[in-house]
Amino acid sequence: MKPNEFLNQLQHTEIVAAITAAEARTSGEIRVCVSDKKVEAPIEAAQREFGLLGMERTAERNGVLIFVAPRTHKFAIIGDTGIHERCGDPFWRDVAAEMSGRFKQGEFTAGIVQAIQKAGEILAQHFPRKDGDKNELSDQIVSD
Numbered sequence: 001m002k003p004n005e006f007l008n009q010l011q012h013t014e015i016v017a018a019i020t021a022a023e024a025r026t027s028g029e030i031r032v033c034v035s036d037k038k039v040e041a042p043i044e045a046a047q048r049e050f051g052l053l054g055m056e057r058t059a060e061r062n063g064v065l066i067f068v069a070p071r072t073h074k075f076a077i078i079g080d081t082g083i084h085e086r087c088g089d090p091f092w093r094d095v096a097a098e099m100s101g102r103f104k105q106g107e108f109t110a111g112i113v114q115a116i117q118k119a120g121e122i123l124a125q126h127f128p129r130k131d132g133d134k135n136e137l138s139d140q141i142v143s144d
Helices: 003-009 012-023 042-052 081-104 108-126
Strands: 029-034 063-069 074-079
Touching: 003 029, 003 108, 012 029, 012 108, 029 108, 042 063, 042 074, 063 081, 063 108, 074 081, 074 108, 081 108
Parallel strands: 029 063
Antiparallel strands: 063 074
């Protein structure tokens, strides 16, 4: 699927609302990136994008990136060191499996929203929002 077709199918306001709601309960940051590149190694591509987006600069190293490469039908969900140390690979694999199930049914927005909600839950558990917390990164969907 071409990235523009994928982006046009997404309900952007629903995804941004899910990010805003999740981040209202945590100091963590969640971003969604849709790549227009042919990606064979989605985790490595997500890690590169994570750096390009400056996500490692969050105060508590608790950023989460949902990276989708529709051209090659691949995606990855990665978390910075602060959150990854607390939940580990099994958590990300479970979220990815749920997201994959939704994607296979053509429910792209629902899959992304569900992943955002799961990431928000684990972030809120380990990094609850405190007085004075600010939104460090944009909630808008990024495309590269």
